[in-house]
Structure formats: C-alpha cells, structure tokens
Amino acid sequence: MERGTPVTVGLVQIGEVGWERRIPRQYRFLDGELRLLPSVSSLSEGSMAYFPHAVALLQAYAGHYARESATLTFLPPLFRRVPLAEAVRHLRSADVVGFSVYVWNVRYSLALARALKRQRPDVLVVMGGPQVPDGAESFLRRHPFVDVVCHGEAERTFCEVLDHRARRAWHGIMSTSFLAADGTFVANARRQRMRDLDEIPSPMLSGVYDELMRLHPEQLWLATWETNRGCPFSCAFCDWGSATASKVSRYGEERLHREIDWLAEHGIQHLFVCDANFGMLSRDVDTARYLADTYARYGLPLAISIQNTKNRTDRSEKIQKIFKESGVISFGASISLQSLDPTTLKAIKRDNISLDTFETLQRHYSEQGLDTYTDLVIGLPGETYESFTNGVDRVISNGQTNRVVFYECSVLPNAPMADEDYRSRFGIDTVPTRMISAHEPLDRADGHTEEFIDIVVSTGSMSREDWVRARTFAHLTELLFFDRLLHVPLVLLNYGWGVSVRALVEGVMDADPAELPVAAEVAANCRRQSRSVAAGGPQYIPSAEWLSLWWPADQHAFLPLARTGALDAFYDEARRILQRVAAATDDPAPAMLVDDALRLNRAMLALPFQLIDEVVETRYPVGEDYLAIMSGRSPSLRPRADRYRVLKSAAIWMSWADWCADLVLRVNQRRRYLHDVVLDVPDGPARLSGPAVASVKPQ
Numbered sequence: 001m002e003r004g005t006p007v008t009v010g011l012v013q014i015g016e017v018g019w020e021r022r023i024p025r026q027y028r029f030l031d032g033e034l035r036l037l038p039s040v041s042s043l044s045e046g047s048m049a050y051f052p053h054a055v056a057l058l059q060a061y062a063g064h065y066a067r068e069s070a071t072l073t074f075l076p077p078l079f080r081r082v083p084l085a086e087a088v089r090h091l092r093s094a095d096v097v098g099f100s101v102y103v104w105n106v107r108y109s110l111a112l113a114r115a116l117k118r119q120r121p122d123v124l125v126v127m128g129g130p131q132v133p134d135g136a137e138s139f140l141r142r143h144p145f146v147d148v149v150c151h152g153e154a155e156r157t158f159c160e161v162l163d164h165r166a167r168r169a170w171h172g173i174m175s176t177s178f179l180a181a182d183g184t185f186v187a188n189a190r191r192q193r194m195r196d197l198d199e200i201p202s203p204m205l206s207g208v209y210d211e212l213m214r215l216h217p218e219q220l221w222l223a224t225w226e227t228n229r230g231c232p233f234s235c236a237f238c239d240w241g242s243a244t245a246s247k248v249s250r251y252g253e254e255r256l257h258r259e260i261d262w263l264a265e266h267g268i269q270h271l272f273v274c275d276a277n278f279g280m281l282s283r284d285v286d287t288a289r290y291l292a293d294t295y296a297r298y299g300l301p302l303a304i305s306i307q308n309t310k311n312r313t314d315r316s317e318k319i320q321k322i323f324k325e326s327g328v329i330s331f332g333a334s335i336s337l338q339s340l341d342p343t344t345l346k347a348i349k350r351d352n353i354s355l356d357t358f359e360t361l362q363r364h365y366s367e368q369g370l371d372t373y374t375d376l377v378i379g380l381p382g383e384t385y386e387s388f389t390n391g392v393d394r395v396i397s398n399g400q401t402n403r404v405v406f407y408e409c410s411v412l413p414n415a416p417m418a419d420e421d422y423r424s425r426f427g428i429d430t431v432p433t434r435m436i437s438a439h440e441p442l443d444r445a446d447g448h449t450e451e452f453i454d455i456v457v458s459t460g461s462m463s464r465e466d467w468v469r470a471r472t473f474a475h476l477t478e479l480l481f482f483d484r485l486l487h488v489p490l491v492l493l494n495y496g497w498g499v500s501v502r503a504l505v506e507g508v509m510d511a512d513p514a515e516l517p518v519a520a521e522v523a524a525n526c527r528r529q530s531r532s533v534a535a536g537g538p539q540y541i542p543s544a545e546w547l548s549l550w551w552p553a554d555q556h557a558f559l560p561l562a563r564t565g566a567l568d569a570f571y572d573e574a575r576r577i578l579q580r581v582a583a584a585t586d587d588p589a590p591a592m593l594v595d596d597a598l599r600l601n602r603a604m605l606a607l608p609f610q611l612i613d614e615v616v617e618t619r620y621p622v623g624e625d626y627l628a629i630m631s632g633r634s635p636s637l638r639p640r641a642d643r644y645r646v647l648k649s650a651a652i653w654m655s656w657a658d659w660c661a662d663l664v665l666r667v668n669q670r671r672r673y674l675h676d677v678v679l680d681v682p683d684g685p686a687r688l689s690g691p692a693v694a695s696v697k698p699q
Contacts, residue, residue: 004071007165010094011059011077012087012112014105015050015222016437024662027652034611034652048270051212052079053224054100054129056203061155063208064201067163076212081105084449087112088119096124096165098158101131103412104435108449110143117145124168126161128154130239133413136177137185148178153193153229155200197229197251204262205255213266222270223263227256227287231276235338236348236416237377237409240276253283260291264298271304279309279316288319292326303329307336316361320370331668332371332402335362340391343461344382347426349416359398366399367632371671374400378470379409379456381417381426385466389473393502396481401491401630403482403670406474408433408539409456427460431536438540439665442548457534464534469509471530476505476523478554484605484673485558488626489578489597495629496637497589499582507577516573518566522557529553547660555664562607563656571602592639593620600626603646604674606663608653614646615680623677643680650676 026037059074066072075094078087091097097116099109113125128150133139136149148170150157157175164170170178174191194200203209213221230248231240263271278284295302304323308316316333323330335358339345345355365372374395378388395404411418411430422428432452458464480486481501493499509527513520530553533539540550546559561567575598582589596618603614623644625635651672653659663672 004068005166006071006073007068007096007162008073008075008094009059009062009162010075010091010097011052011055011100012091012097012109013052013055013077013079013100014081014108015052015079016102016104022661022665025653025655025658026662027654029611029649029652034654048220048222049080050222050224050272051203051209052077052100053203053226053274055098056208057155057200058098058100058158060201060203060206060208062159062162063206065156065159072162076215079212081108081449084112084115088115091116091123092119094120094123096126096162098126098128101127101129103131103410103453104451106131107451110146111449113143114145124148124161124165126150126158128158131413136187140177140179140185144179148176151175151177151190155194156191193230193249195249197249198255202255202259204259209266220270221268222272223268224272224274225259225263226274227251227278227284228275228281233276234349234416236422237338237380237412239412239415248277248280250281253287256287257290260287260294264294264300267300269301269303271302273304273306276307277309278306279319282315284309285315285318285322288322292322292328295328296326301327301329303331305331306334308334317364317368317370320365321368324370330371332373333361333365335365335372335374335400337374337391337395338377339380339383339388340394341383341387344380344387347382348380362395362399371402372400373403373405373668375405375407376474377407377409378474379459379462379467381428381459382461383459384461385470385473388462388470389502389506392473392477393500396501397494401481401487403668404477406471406478408471408533411454411456427458428456429458429464430454431457431534433533433536434538436538436540436550438550438552438667440540440550442542442544442550455533455539468527468530468534471533472509472523472527473502473505475526475530475553475557476509477501478552479522479526479557480505480508482670483554483558484601484670485561486574486578486598486601487674488601488604488622489574489594491626491629492593492597492622492635493578493582493589496625496635497582497585497587499585499589503581503584504578507581508574511573511577516577518561518570519573519577522561522570525557526553529556547657547665552667555667559660559664567602567605571598574598590620590639593622593637596620597622597626600644600646600677601674603644604677606648606651606659606673606675608656608659610648611652613648616644616646618642618644623679644677645680647676647678 027034028037055077062072063069063074075091078090097113099113101109116123117125125145125147127146132149132151134151140146140149148161152175157173160173161170161176164173170176171186171188174188177187180186228248228250232248320330320333337358338348338350340355362372376392376395392404411428416422417428433455435451435453457467462470481490490501490504493504494501508519509523511519511523529541538550540552541556543549543551543556561570575595578594578598579591582594600616600618600622603616619639619641621636621640621642623642625637628635653662666672
C-alpha cells in the first residue's frame with residue numbers, strides 16, 4: 001500500500017449463541033405469605049452473544065504490527081446475525097473485510113461477502129477459520145467473490161495480506177490460497193505455528209472490545225478465552241483450531257492474570273475456555289485459582305465451561321474442587337469418552353487415551369461430590385448399536401448419574417474423517433442437516449441464512465435403521481435417567497441390584513402400545529424425531545407452546561407429560577416395565593422396592609404449583625438407599641418402613657412458563673429436577689438427600 005493511504009478494515013465473526021438469559025421467578029412462603037424470591041444474582045435478562053475473539057485477535061495484531069498501522073481504521077466487528085442489507089451497509093465503507101467462518105456461520109458469511117462484492121467490486125474479501133478447507137481450490141472456484149483465504153492461525157497471515165493489499169500480490173504470503181489473475185490456483189506453503197503467543201496483543205488489554213461494548217450497552221457478553229493453543233491428540237472427527245496432533249503453545253501467566261482482572265472489572269459472567277485440554281499444564285491449577293479468587297474479590301458470579309485434559313486426573317480434580325469451593329458455576333468436568341468400544345477408538349485414533357484413566361477420573365469426581373458430564377458420539381466408525389448401548393450402560397454403571405451429552409457424529413472439512421479414503425474405508429454416509437441451537441427462539445428475525453452440518457447417519461458397522469434406534473435410545477436415556485424422570489428407581493436397580501440400565505431403557509423403547517400406551521407414545525415421538533434427523537431434518541423440535549423455542553427430543557417429551565396430567569399413567573406403566581425387567585435377573589429386586597422408588601421419584605419431581613411438602617411412606621428405605629448410592633456407600637436394600645418429607649415448598653413456580661424457563665432450560669443443572677427429601681421423624685426432619693449430591697457405584 002502507498003505510504004499514508006487510509007485503509008478501512010471490516011471484520012466479521014458470527015457466534016453461535018442463539019439464546020437469552022432469563023432471571024429465575026421462584027416463590028416461597030415467607031412469614032405465612034407466598035412471595036416472589038428476589039434474585040440473588042447480579043445477572044440481568046437479555047440476549048447473549050460471544051465476543052468475536054478470533055477477529056479481535058486479528059485486529060489487535062494488525063494494529064500493532066502492520067507496516068502502516070497508523071493508516072488502518074477498523075470498523076466495529078460484526079458479531080451477530082443481522083439482515084444482510086444492514087450488514088452490507090455496516091461494511092460498505094471497508095476496503096478490506098475479513099471473515100472468520102465456522103460451521104454455524106459459513107453460509108451467512110458467504111452470502112454477506114457476495115452481496116458486499118456486488119456493491120463494492122473493489123473490496124478485498126479475505127476468509128479464514130475452520131470452515132475454509134485445507135485444499136481450497138474448489139472452495140475458491142465456487143465462491144469467486146472471495147479473493148484470498150488464510151489457513152490455520154491467521155494473525156501474521158492477515159497482517160501480511162493488509163500489507164500487500166495495494167498490489168494484491170499474495171504469492172509470497174505463507175498460509176494463503178488464491179486464484180491468480182490467469183485463473184491458476186495457488187496454494188502457498190504453510191507457516192509454522194507461533195510458539196510465543198504473547199506476540200499477539202490481547203484484545204481485552206489493548207482496548208479492542210471497549211468500543212464494541214460502548215456501542216452495544218444492552219448486550220450481554222459471553223467471553224471466549226484461550227490460555228494455550230494446540231492439542232497433542234489426533235482424533236479423526238476433530239479439527240480443534242486446525243492445531244490437532246501438535247505441540248501446545250501458551251500465553252504468559254501475567255497476561256492471563258491481567259485478562260482475568262479485565263473480565264471481572266467489566267462484569268463478564270459467562271466464560272468459555274477454548275483450550276482443548278485445560279488442566280494439561282501444571283499452571284492451569286493456579287490459573288483456575290486466580291480466576292475463582294478474582295471473581296470472589298469482585299463479588300461476581302461466574303459460569304464457566306472448559307474442556308478438561310484427557311489424561312491428568314489429579315489436576316482436573318483440583319480445578320473442579322477450586323470452582324466448587326469458590327462458588328464458580330462450572331458446567332461440570334467433561335469426561336470426553338466419545339466411545340467405549342476398542343474397535344471404534346482405534347478407528348477414530350483415540351486408542352492412545354486410556355479408558356481406565358477416564359473411569360478412574362469419574363470415580364474420583366463422584367467420591368468428591370464434583371459434577372461431571374460425559375461426551376458420547378452416535379455414529380462413529382466401527383460403532384454398532386450393541387457397542388453403543390453397552391457403552392452407555394457402562395458409563396452409567398461407572399458412576400455417571402449427572403449428565404451424558406450425546407452428539408451426532410459430524411464431518412468437518414479439515415478433520416481426518418473428511419478424507420474420501422477414510423469415508424470409503426468405514427462406509428460413512430452423511431446427510432446435510434440444518435443447524436439449530438438447542439433452545440433457540442423460533443422467531444429469529446435477524447436475516448437468518450440457514451446453516452447446515454453433515455451428520456453421519458450410517459456406517460459400515462451401523463445401518464441407518466440401527467442409527468435411528470441408537471439415537472432413540474439416547475433420547476430415552478436422557479429423558480428417563482438424566483432428566484430424573486425415573487432416576488431413583490433406575491439408580492437403585494442398577495447400583496443396588498445390578499439391573500442393566502440398557503434393559504430398563506429398552507423396556508420403554510419397545511413398549512407395546514396396546515398394553516403401555518403412554519410409554520409407547522413417548523418412545524414413538526423420540527423415534528419419529530430420530531428418523532427425521534436421519535433424513536436431514538433439524539436436530540431439535542419446534543414448539544410454539546413452550547416458550548416458542550426449539551427443544552431437544554427428551555425435553556419435548558417431558559414437557560407435555562408434565563402439563564397434560566399424563567405423569568401418573570406414565571409412572572403406572574413404568575412400574576410394570578421396571579418390575580418385569582427386574583424380575584428377569586438372577587437376583588430379582590422386590591416389586592415393593594420398585595413401587596416405593598417410583599412413588600418417591602414421582603413426589604420428588606419438581607413441577608409448578610406445588611405449594612406444600614409431601615410425605616411419602618415406604619416399605620423399603622429407598623430414600624436412604626438412594627442417598628447411600630449417590631454418596632458412594634453401600635445401600636441396605638432390606639425392608640424397613642420409612643417416612644420421607646419431600647421439600648416442595650422450597651422451590652415454587654406459579655406458571656408453567658416460569659418453571660420451564662427457570663428449571664427445564666438449565667440442562668447443566670439437571671440435579672435440580674428433583675426436590676430435596678428429608679426423613680420425617682418424631683424429633684424433626686433430618687436432611688437426607690438433595691439434588692446436589694454426586695454419585696458413584698458402591699465399591
């Protein structure tokens with residue numbers, strides 16, 4: 001560029017969040033009156049949006065290192081979907097526009113780039129991000145309005161593109177691809193990844209976010225934050241920042257501490273840590289402690305999501321303890337199993353990650369009362385219906401009673417699984433599925449361009465019909481077990497009597513409509529949704545009745561069960577199913593125990609309009625046995641009459657909408673789906689169990 005020529009730069013990174021934060025509306029009896037509880041949180045209601053971290057890093061780097069940095073003017077980055085005409089107006093004055101494209105924003109970004117180029121043919125369009133394929137010739141020929149693409153981490157690359165903008169000569173810029181003037185495809189050599197990440201100025205500390213926050217004072221922000229880059233693993237389905245199977249680079253600790261200070265000073269109360277393996281480095285424990293201490297010092301709540309390290313159980317446990325003791329709301333430690341089948345783990349290149357380590361980690365967390373969740377993927381190469389459902393059963397039996405997150409296997413452009421030879425070898429068949437976020441509003445009037453992701457719906461080892469059955473099994477496991485609908489009896493039967501959770505779930509999945517119409521209809525609805533996804537339908541179900549949101553199939557089944565009064569009929573049918581399955585084992589559980597556990601579970605289920613506590617009399621100490629199992633102790637499993645008081649009056653909702661928004665939406669806190677229960681004894685109720693108690697199989 002000519003010295004002194006002003007250059008205006010636009011940046012676009014559309015985040016995937018499509019939900020709103022709602023403040024709880026719970027009631028309680030205070031001084032004999034039913035009163036709305038004041039919110040103890042400083043959180044306010046509103047829509048959430050991610051800081052555009054990737055493009056903010058580009059701006060911070062170019063603003064510091066560009067040859068003519070003083071001539072650069074950066075427009076406020078576009079961080080959320082707006083109608084295309086509005087987005088074009090925002091970017092029309094830009095000489096260069098950089099797009100960071102992901103699976104959830106690539107079509108919108110391309111549509112915007114095309115529309116912008118029509119109005120400004122001279123604008124330079126640069127694209128980078130995980131959705132830009134490593135082999136970019138076809139991408140560039142399909143989208144001729146894209147002038148140049150960047151591969152991998154792009155701070156240096158984008159800065160050099162800006163430096164060479166005037167001559168539009170990209171041949172010497174590493175990690176770029178483009179079509180030359182004669183139509184020849186050019187792919188420059190890749191540059192090595194940065195080793196010293198402190199070379200990149202911090203968007204927080206350099207003021208990049210300050211103007212954005214000033215322009216959007218009503219916006220609620222969710223910060224993405226990285227303490228390192230890179231991942232030593234090479235999972236076939238993964239493309240973690242195009243830095244898998246690589247050494248880990250890190251930011252300096254002083255910088256991280258200053259960024260934590262900035263987050264707290266600016267009241268940021270949602271944090272997504274972008275590290276692939278937080279806890280891998282010994283300093284991560286100190287980082288977690290500084291984070292917790294800083295937010296405590298400011299008196300602010302913090303909700304944090306992290307991806308835990310795969311093989312360091314000691315550090316992960318310490319980090320979760322720090323969060324729990326400090327009051328930081330963690331979404332739970334991730335136990336990233338993906339599959340438990342040895343053939344599948346070898347096929348996806350995860351056989352270097354010890355299953356024993358994961359299971360030990362699960363037990364340690366459970367013994368300490370620390371929340372976890374386990375990742376499992378449906379449709380991985382080598383997986384069968386049998387291996388998948390047996391894996392789910394094993395995960396639960398090993399102590400995962402809090403949450404399993406089931407993902408459909410997807411194929412990303414630069415992941416090893418996208419290779420044609422790999423797909424052919426494992427018989428991978430995919431369908432493009434419209435991307436919808438769970439709990440996304442139905443009425444998004446934001447110029448929404450539909451995005452699609454390629455979902456694996458059959459492989460050489462799992463037919464499409466088996467995939468539908470596996471997906472249905474996962475929906476029902478979420479509903480019956482993790483949504484706590486049958487949590488008490490399933491925990492008792494599995495941990496106390498060795499009854500397979502798989503057999504119990506399949507008992508509902510295969511319910512005879514003539515004998516068990518409610519259970520059969522629930523299973524049919526989950527099966528219908530699974531078939532829809534296998535045919536390319538959205539992964540979630542729209543409901544105008546329930547807050548006008550898109551719902552996961554398990555919750556979409558749970559909501560009408562609760563509201564229509566069908567719960568009693570469902571529990572009656574569940575009694576028959578569970579007693580039948582339990583009776584088929586070598587050591588049958590008594591029918592009375594199953595009955596007691598179901599009645600207690602039904603009473604504990606948190607629903608609206610429950611104003612008074614409920615007393616449940618049982619012939620087995622199912623409440624105490626449930627607590628014992630959930631605390632890692634052995635249950636008695638012997639008959640003894642007990643009386644339990646379910647503390648329904650401790651959390652009261654006076655509308656279905658408030659109950660739905662406050663409780664059902666908060667899938668990371670499903671333990672709250674059950675009320676606390678205490679022993680109802682002459683000397684006064686003694687606390688027995690609560691939803692915050694963790695679980696572990698008795699040893």
